[in-house]
Amino acid sequence: MTQSNRLQQQLADQLLKQDQAYRDQPYASAAVRQKRLRTLKKMLVENRAEICDAIDEDFAGRSKNETLIAEYLPSVMAINDAVRHLKGWMKPDYKMPHWLFQPATAKVLAQPLGIVGIMVPWNYPLYLAIGPLVGALSAGNHAMVKLSEFTPKFAALFEQLIRTYFTPGLITVVNGETEVAQAFSALPFDHLVFTGSTAVGKHVMRAASDNLTPVTLELGGKxxxxxxxxxxxxxxxxxxxxxxxxxxxxxxxxxxxxxxxxxxxxxxxxxxxxxxxxxxxxxxxxxxxxxxxxxxxxxxxxxxxxxxxxxxxxxxxxxxxxxxxxxxxxxxxxxxxxxxxxxxxxxxxxxxxxxxxxxxxxxxxxxxxxxxxxxxxxxxxxxxxxxxxxxxxxxxxxxxxxxxxxxxxxxxxxxxxxxxxxxxENLPFGGVGASGIGQYHGFYGFQRLSKLKPIVSKGRISSLKWLYPPYKGWIIQLMLKIMRG
The missing domain is CATH 3.40.309.10 (Aldehyde Dehydrogenase; Chain A, domain 2)
Structure with missing residues (x-):
């Protein structure tokens, strides 16, 4: 087996373990999701100095004030917002069926997708890992996170912290060079979130397409x-x-x-x-x-x-x-x-x-x-x-x-x-055309990383029997009248 095949197999094994853990609890309650989010916040608060030092070292001079303003503050705000609003986001959205389909009830349920892959760039390594991760956890998903090889100190620290605060079946951090990123993007995730350049985004989308993996691409441009x-x-x-x-x-x-x-x-x-x-x-x-x-x-x-x-x-x-x-x-x-x-x-x-x-x-x-x-x-x-x-x-x-x-x-x-x-956090963040596909943050991230599943229920009485063959002339006339508005 070649080194490339071994790498692909190792990542596939990690994904399988994540999938097995997810299947044990495919629809986590609001309380469970909130606990996971609070644990993420606890991890950030308790290790702030070490995280800022690691990012500073990776940049050979990264303003710690900027790390606090542009990475820590929005990360904690995102977690707080999700914890506060999660129960409301998870409530089914009830719909009124057309009278033609009565008696019936209908609702839309936000169901977790499963395993979300997150590819993080080097420029804001903390926030651009935490932001998609908050969306994934809020929606009840598990996640695999690939950090940038250009921020090795932060990547090693983040991997260690995630292992300390979370089980590997819930969140797994993957580190490595370009070949790891390529193998990661080719995994059959239930959704893949990539933040980075437009040029690399094209390769990621091409790799994801082999598995029909839906993507959220947060790109850039001018x-x-x-x-x-x-x-x-x-x-x-x-x-x-x-x-x-x-x-x-x-x-x-x-x-x-x-x-x-x-x-x-x-x-x-x-x-x-x-x-x-x-x-x-x-x-x-x-x-x-x-x-x-x-x-x-x-x-x-x-x-x-x-x-x-x-x-x-x-x-x-x-x-x-x-x-x-x-x-x-x-x-x-x-x-x-x-x-x-x-x-x-x-x-x-x-x-x-x-x-x-x-x-x-x-x-x-x-x-x-x-x-x-x-x-x-x-x-x-x-x-x-x-x-x-x-x-x-x-x-x-x-x-x-x-x-x-x-x-x-x-x-x-x-x-x-x-x-x-x-x-x-109450605004959607995302590009359009060459600057990106999809959007997340707050409620929009919760929706993006959920399957909005329609659920229709009928009881003992079925009005649709009037539509069964042999077709009656008055039924056809009724249909034409409905279509005319």
């Missing part, structure tokens, strides 16, 4: 931020710096580029630089500004900038103490030596539409600024590209809301803020 003339450039810059700099831009819903009124581009860039200096000062010595996850990702970002610069783009680099450096000062390729694992915020003007920076998801603290003249031009620019995971509109004119609500497609639409929708 999420635009539109600045309208009805907001000051200083105010827009202030709100965008935080959204773009969180986790050094390594966020699937981070603003990927800005559409700015043509005449205000330089003004916006200056305000953005000043606000970055105010919030972070010198990023090299600032523990609140996270590092790039690894050298491979750092070199990818450098390549994007050098490619854009070679095609005529102008770079504005926020250097030491927030100083502005114009790309004209660079005769050679940019390398950012001296920054260590950090990467300085960079604004890019006049990047050609076809360069890699404008066609690939950036996933870093680089922000291209694209000019527009009329609102219709901004809408056309957005709609001509793949549908984004999020769309951010900054402006106080009331006409903006109906214009963008009805005139664009995106996974989420926010006005005058960014990122925050991800932490709102």
């Amino acid at each position: 999420s635009p931020a539109v600045i309208d003339r009805s907001i000051g450039m200083a105010e827009a810059a202030q709100r965008l710096v935080f959204a773009k700099s969180m986790n050094a831009g390594q966020t699937c819903v981070a603003p990927d580029y800005v559409l700015c009124p043509e005449e205000s581009i330089d003004d916006f860039i200056q305000h953005y630089i000043a606000e970055t200096k105010r919030q972070y000062a010198d990023i090299r010595d600032n523990d609140d500004f996270s590092s790039i996850i690894n050298e491979r990702q750092r070199q990818r970002l450098i390549h994007l900038l050098n490619d854009a610069k070679a095609q005529g783009a102008t770079l504005y680099i926020v250097g030491q103490s927030g100083n502005l450096e114009d790309s004209d000062a660079f005769e050679n390729d940019i390398s950012f030596e001296g920054y260590g694992t950090k990467f300085p915020p960079v604004l890019v003007k006049d990047a050609p539409a076809g360069c890699e920076l404008m066609t690939e998801e950036i996933f870093g603290p680089i922000l291209p600024v694209v000019g527009y003249n009329e609102r219709a031009e901004a809408l056309q620019y957005i709609n001509a590209r793949p549908r984004p995971l999020a769309l951010y509109v900054f402006g106080f004119d009331r006409a903006l809301k109906p214009l963008f609500e009805q005139g664009t497609h995106s996974g989420a639409l926010l006005f005058n803020e960014a990122l925050i929708h991800v932490a709102m």
